[in-house]
Amino acid sequence: MSIFLEREGITRRQFFKGAGLLTITLVAGGIFAKIGIDIFKASDKYIAQRVQGLYDLDEKMALRRSHENPEVLQLYQDFLSPGSVSPVSEKAHHLLHTRYGKETAVMMDELKHHAA
């Protein structure tokens, strides 16, 4: 038991020295951690701002529905389905539709056939 009685504890000076070192270490560690987190988790606030930019622009447009676009209607009338507005016409199918995966090879044969 004598070991406890003989022990004098730390002096006031030693306490401040230890506490000071501990504080400096924690603060410095915190700053470096913050820099690291900032680098790796950059703010993504810009995503919401850009989305809002598009919605604001939409509200300012005179026309807001695709089927009201006069140049689109004219394209159907003059070219894709002459004389009417009928989407997925034969010409539209040839120019504006595609196929995916293994079927693209079949489609390319058809396109070459169409050209010839």
Place this chain on the structure above:
Amino acid sequence: MNSILTTNIIEITSSCKACDHCISHCPADAIAGRLGEQHHIDYSKCLNCGQCLINCPFGAIHDLSSVEQVYEALNNPALTVVVQIAPAVRVALGEEFGLAPGTNVKHKMYASLRRLGFDKVYDTEFTADLTIMEEGTELIHRVYSHLGLEGYEDKGPLPQFTSCCPAWIKYAEDNFPAILPHISSAKSPQQMFGPLAKTYLAQKLNIDPDKMVVVSVMPCTAKKYECDRPEMIASGHKDVDFVVTTRELARMIKQQHIDFLDLPDENADKFIGLSTGAATIFGATGGVMEAALRTAYEILSEEKLDKVEFEAVRGLAPVREASVDIPVKSLNTALPVNVCIVTGTQHVKDVIEDVLAGRSPYHFIEVMNCPGGCINGGGQPIRRDTY
């Protein structure tokens, strides 16, 4: 892997510090490399989306550039160079010139393209409107086919997936070939513009399509891969010749010493340049869905919508769902249309598995690869803002 990759767009350079940050942003698990070793891309999985590129803290990831070829075409007086510019570019291009994110620079953007020497300036929003006409009609046909209406047999299975995002298309082709019949056959707006420019526009302007070069300005690196897909030759030529990103356009404007902020407001050229607000929102997640709902609702109900906004499909959550009752005049009944919006290809797997297992409640599903939609694409200005 039955990848039909043609060009490798994204490259990790030797400045890689092997920090693993890109791996956490890759939607396709395509980046490999141990901590401390230069990372490399597994091109059989890479979707070319560039999410790694815009999120790399060291700027160590690059994309393939066609800027030199575009300058060559612009300097060749024998060629007519036409340009299309995507919706998402107009709310981000200003950031390269000190403006806040979301600032609309649409009209200055058209002016800057003319100063760069493009002969005709158009807008991909025009073909976005056209995409709604084609893809929306396809959806209506599929719904009629599903209801067993006469004359609409074998129009394709439901639900229908959107087809505007080339990274999503490549993901589906590489990983889920069984889902491909569900994807709309309509091309993306960029790839609709190409063949129309080289046929319809060439006729209207009386230009030889052999002497026409189509350039796109896109917020996207995967669009560079999409325009190089071998089947994109419907016009008899390569439909879209070159793609430059928003970042590359800003660089070109600076290289040519154009004072962007001082430019006058200009408009797009006629025939294939006019657009509506429905096309503008294509650049945001949920935008294609909202644009399709506006048109589908009005065409099927034969009524005008009082309020064109469908707030239910907006937001930034990776997977969102909504249901809209559309009164169909010709059938004399209200049809509930269930829709789903996915942003971030890494979140689409469960949705696809539900569809393949036949337990999906949806009719129409929008998938965009980049979180937030095209406005956060791999070709957009890089922001490393801290908190």
